Amino acid sequence: MLKISNLQARVESKEILRGINLEIKPGEIHAIMGPNGSGKSTLASVLAGREDYEVTGGTVEFNGKDLLDLAPEERAAEGIFLAFQYPVEIPGVTTINFLKTAINQIRKYHEKEPLDAAQFLKLMKEKAKSVKIDDQLLRRSLNEGFSGGEKKRNEIFQMAMLEPSLGILDETDSGLDIDALKIVADGVNQLRSADRSFIVVTHYQRLLDYIVPDFVHVLYKGRIVKSGTKDLALELEEKGYDWIKSEADALEASMV
């Protein structure tokens, strides 16, 4: 489904991704962990098409297409969804209006008729229930004045509405209380299917108790320096990153 080969990216002349290799097959869940500033959000943003990041090398293939060739909205229409680490507040545009526009733009991309108001409302009610998000919240300006937890839940709600084939969750668990965490995990698990994959960026093993990954990767200084199964997350929880950092730093030094 997704094949990232030697991906390199920088922002304002600062190298942030320095050769990422990652392959994700349909139905798989990959967790990405790593110290602050290692490039996890950058990777997520580059996949979603953020222009601030300049891709300086490598390729990304998504369902047979050259992902890097597509505009952000085309990537979304092709099935990429990024749940933002810091969801943006948009005054004056309600979540409902926003999502209706999004869904119908994606339908237009696939040359499908737009949903009418009734169809949309029905879908929305159903999905809102599944992620236990309050109708009232959806009638307010998008994320404006939402609590941290509400914003994260709104991201999952949007994902449920758009039904992407690859969901990228950037620290969706941060700042959530334990009940909200379960709701978010439930939301992801409900969407899990044989042809839908996820990249879950997190700092906490806790989330992975609920969303059980097939693989865990550690990103450090813009590279994946270790990959393993969910046991790797447990090991990191116990030992921290120091051992991985020194291993990786030693390896890099030996290569220069």
Added chain:
Amino acid sequence: MSFQNIQGQFEAEFENIQKNLNGKSGSDFNLIRKGAFEQFKALGIPTVKNEDWKYSNLKNLDKLQFSFNSASSISKTTFDSLPFSSLKGISICFVNGIFSQELSNIEESAKIKVLTLENALDQIPEVIEKHYGKYVEVDKEGLSALNNALSNSGSVIVIDENYVLESPIVIRYISDVTSENIALNIHNLIVVGKHSEAKIVEIFQTEGEKTAFSNLVTEIFVDKDAIAHYYKIQDENDQSYHVGTTQVNQEDKSYFYSATVTLNGGFVRNNLNLVLNGQYIDNHMYGLYIPNGKQHVDNHTLVDHKMPNCESNELYKGVLMDSSNGVFNGKIFVREDAQKTNAYQNCRNVITSDTASMNSKPQLEIWADDVKCSHGTTTGKLNDDAIFYMQSRGIPKPEAIRLQLVAFAEEVVSQIKIEELREMLDTMIENKLK
């Protein structure tokens, strides 16, 4: 001397009017006009040396030749096809300044008078005597003086005491500039009586591609405990000049609620001046301008708090596209006696192009000590994060921008209390922001 050409045209027109007065030249009304014309000659047309006109340059006006009495043959069909023509309510329509019975819909009752200036002079001279020209300051603004001297068109609307008028009163000005440039001096008077309420809409439109120069004065008297809603809507061509002063006088416990929406216009200058002549007065002023191309929109507002316990609220918003210019100047005076004044002002602008510009300046002068005043002005681009966020959900960039701009504008439009008008504006704004 600048403006020699245009000033000469006005002088000729003034003499022309004076010649045709048929013995009425000695009337009080005409004496006021004569005085006003002297004032105009002394003050002239404002240049950019005048601090209040620093960013709005009328110089190109001087290159044009205007006709002052241009008859128009706009058909009912053309009229019906113009935006806002389906707006329900009482309406009084002027084409090239000339009242059109056919295009108007006037329902008079004992409680409401909707008259042309001419008829008002005949039918309700006491109202004219009491209010007409009494609020606008002809000694400061050359163009207001000119207006008083030359006004050959206008409507007089009087709402009696203790009457709540549900349906709006729409004053339409259509400039037919298909064949020649025209100059109009329009003077409206609106009186809302004690304990009454009315919604007044002024709409300015052009038909054709030549220049209309509209020099407008609207005086509004809001009596004790009265509520006036006033919406000024401008949708004129890119060649047009519109200089308009709305002068509002508010009495005790009155309420004035306004929205000035400039959809289109070549050169637009709106002055909205509120004099708060009593206590416990409330007012809200909203403004929206969305110029594109080379359009120039200048809003000057003034709120004069003279007495204690009043509140004024102001929000002006602009979307500036292409090479357009915006100007906002908001004066708030809080006089020594105006204790316990609350005055708020905010001007927010979004610029969507590197060649568009905005000059905004709050100007607060406060002589009282127990007051709450705040002002703020911001001008910036749309937030890139917000655009990317929308794109990442499948919304193409132009649509993401449009959605945000429409939402930005909606904050002003949503204040308008006439649903039908709101919907019309929404559609027009959505189309323009594409």
